[in-house]
Amino acid sequence: xxxxxxxxxxxxxxxxxxxxxxxxxxxxxxxxxxxxxxxxxxxxxxxxxxxxxxxxxxxxxxxxxxxxxxxxxxxxxxxxxxxxxxxxxxxxxxxxxxxxxxxxxxxxxxxxxxxxxxxxxxxxxxxxxxxxxxx
Amino acid sequence: xxxxxxxxxxxxxxxxxxxxxxxxxxxxxxxxxxxxxxxxxxxxxxxxxxxxxxxxxxxxxxxxxxxxxxxxxxxxxxxxxxxxxxxxxxxxxxxxxxxxxxxxxxxxxxxxxxxxxxxxxxxxxxxxxxxxxxxxxxxxxxxxxxxxxxxxxxxxxxxxxxxxxxxxxxxxxxxxxxxxxxxxxxxxxxxxxxxxxxxxxxxxxxxxxxxxxxxxxxxxxxxxxxxxxxxxxxxxxxxxxxxxxxxxxxxxxxxxxxxxxxxxxxxxxxxxxxxxxxxxxxxxxxxxxxxxxxxxxxxxxxxxxxxxxxxxxxxxxxxxxxxxxxxxxxxxxxxxxxxxxxxxxxxxxxxxxxxxxxxxxxxxx
Numbered sequence: 001x002x003x004x005x006x007x008x009x010x011x012x013x014x015x016x017x018x019x020x021x022x023x024x025x026x027x028x029x030x031x032x033x034x035x036x037x038x039x040x041x042x043x044x045x046x047x048x049x050x051x052x053x054x055x056x057x058x059x060x061x062x063x064x065x066x067x068x069x070x071x072x073x074x075x076x077x078x079x080x081x082x083x084x085x086x087x088x089x090x091x092x093x094x095x096x097x098x099x100x101x102x103x104x105x106x107x108x109x110x111x112x113x114x115x116x117x118x119x120x121x122x123x124x125x126x127x128x129x130x131x132x133x134x135x
Numbered sequence: 136x137x138x139x140x141x142x143x144x145x146x147x148x149x150x151x152x153x154x155x156x157x158x159x160x161x162x163x164x165x166x167x168x169x170x171x172x173x174x175x176x177x178x179x180x181x182x183x184x185x186x187x188x189x190x191x192x193x194x195x196x197x198x199x200x201x202x203x204x205x206x207x208x209x210x211x212x213x214x215x216x217x218x219x220x221x222x223x224x225x226x227x228x229x230x231x232x233x234x235x236x237x238x239x240x241x242x243x244x245x246x247x248x249x250x251x252x253x254x255x256x257x258x259x260x261x262x263x264x265x266x267x268x269x270x271x272x273x274x275x276x277x278x279x280x281x282x283x284x285x286x287x288x289x290x291x292x293x294x295x296x297x298x299x300x301x302x303x304x305x306x307x308x309x310x311x312x313x314x315x316x317x318x319x320x321x322x323x324x325x326x327x328x329x330x331x332x333x334x335x336x337x338x339x340x341x342x343x344x345x346x347x348x349x350x351x352x353x354x355x356x357x358x359x360x361x362x363x364x365x366x367x368x369x370x371x372x373x374x375x376x377x378x379x380x381x382x383x384x385x386x387x388x389x390x391x392x393x394x395x396x397x398x399x400x401x402x403x404x405x406x407x408x409x410x411x412x413x414x415x416x417x418x419x420x421x422x423x424x425x426x427x428x429x430x431x432x433x434x435x436x437x438x439x440x441x442x443x444x445x446x447x448x449x450x451x452x453x454x455x456x457x458x459x460x461x462x463x464x465x466x467x468x469x470x471x472x473x474x475x476x477x478x479x480x481x482x483x484x485x486x487x488x489x490x491x492x493x494x495x496x497x498x499x500x
Binding site: 111 | 139140141142143247248250251254255271288289291292293295297298300301302305308309312315316318319322323326327330331339342343346350353354357360361364
């Protein structure tokens, strides 16, 4: 199980590194091509949007490539569908109103009589120490 | 509006909002720390920071989630909505501090890489929990905290107007609806984590009260919006177009609104709602920006008058404005795009609800 999680964390780290590498040329030229409003934008603005650039770099890469292929044309904006979004919003609310009380109830009903943190600490120590003591 | 982006569009209101937010959280965290030390003199600074940041982040998340429905239910709460994104970003920063301290305190002294350890240290083996579902001590509660943190990060990172413009309103809004998933994940993280270690009743009661408050506000707001949607659909089925809310109207003053490809001037006069063409017959002035004087709507440009019921200029003038059917339902005003016969006299629609009727049919097509 820990090997699987190690792989997931490593892939996450790789994604972030690629995002940082993407952010450099994007700030130099891509951002202004994508959105002319960023041409004279301040350093603070660039700093504030950078975490998003690193996190959503595949989306921006696709949009940037589209703009390179069709310079001068604004990317076709997806139509805004307020009723669909309100529907999704309502679904979330209904789902939460049912699922959350069940989860909260389960957590409180099954609350054990002993101090769980002591068990957890013991488990954590076992997991962390195991590789060293049992090579 | 600006043609270029700025980091933050600061103004006096935003500064006041942010000072109140940061000051309130700082005071709250100080009080939390004081009470924690008084209750348990052996508590460590790391634990106080860990708990104070998580408590503040959870409290702010509740506030963030309450602001939307509150503002929809009562316009007096709109100022809170004005700078909600800063509240969201601050919530993420508090959650991040909590996550960093938790990782350092509980996962940085073992052999496993701390970020990897977060996912399996307490669970030991996920299968063990699945096989013994009642063994809550092994419930993997920390990954739920990571899920919430990632969603809060994405929301904070895309909170700038740049993202709204470049992701598109639909995608941006869809991403930010993820706050409900984050809230659910946080509740699981706390309920199956901290609440299992803490034997008191205070925190469970606070969580239940918080959830009930959020649920009631959202469900009330949702039911009201659903009613509005149904009213709008029913009116649209009859050919009417939603033009404004009742609260947009002021006694004796006009309100300009779009009616398909044209504009219409909606007036509230003596408790009745009327609709006339927005274009003055004199020099196409905006009728909807005028007001009612002696029972006649008055163009703000040159003072030309038209009787509010039939759109006819008082004698000796003979200009006529088209008038329209009006329907008021709940808080909404609808106008039918097909104009009455010219000079037809309308009764106006009662503000309390109902439709306008034609009192006399008029003489001109």
